[in-house]
Amino acid sequence: DAKTTQPTSMDCAEGRAANLPCNHSTISGNEYVYWYRQIHSQGPQYIIHGLKNNETNEMASLIITEDRKSSTLILPHATLRDTAVYYCIVRGAGGTSYGKLTFGQGTILTVHP
C-alpha cells in the first residue's frame, strides 16, 4: 500500500485559507488520492479525491503535483468547525489492496478565532 506523509499538526486563522500538504512519493499510476476528515470520534467525512487533475468541490480544492508525488488540500475560508484530523489517503488499486483506504496518522488542523 502506498504510504502518505503528513505534518502532525497545523494551525490556521479563521477566515484564512488552510493548506494541508501530503507526500505520497510511492503512488502508482492508477491510485487515487482521497482526503477525509474526522471530528472527535465521529465517522470520517469524505472531502474530495483526485487522480492527476486538480479538483474542486463545495468543501475544498485538491492540488496534485504533475509527478503525483504530493498533493495539497485547500480549505479556502477556514472556520472553527473545520478543526479536525485530516487524512490524506492513497486508495489501493491492485491485488489485495484494491479499494482499501489505508489511513495514516493524519494532520490535526486547529482553526483559531
Added chain:
Amino acid sequence: KAGVTQTPRYLIKTRGQQVTLSCSPISGHRSVSWYQQTPGQGLQFLFEYFSETQRNKGNFPGRFSGRQFSNSRSEMNVSTLELGDSALYLCASSSTRVLNTEAFFGQGTRLTVV
C-alpha cells in the same frame, strides 16, 4: 437520502463474549467496508463486502468475521472478545467498487470490552 446507519451506537461486553454489529449502507450502495479505530493503531481496514461476497480482508484474526445480505446490509461479528477489541468500529459504503467512487462512513459503534 439517509446516510450510513450503524447500530448499536454503544455497546459494553465482557471478555469471552461475542458481539454482532450492524451496518445499513446508503440506499443503492452495494459495497460495505469495515474499519477498526483505536488510539494506538488508528484506523485499520477489516474487510470489504460487495454483492454478498467478501472481496478483501485486512490483517485481523479469524475471530473477526462478517457477512452481507442481499439488501446490502452488513454485519460483523467478533467472537471470544478480548480487552484489546475495545474500539470504534466504522463501516463505509460505496455505490460500486470502482476506485473513483466516494466511500461514506457511518458514525460508528463504540465497543467497550470489560
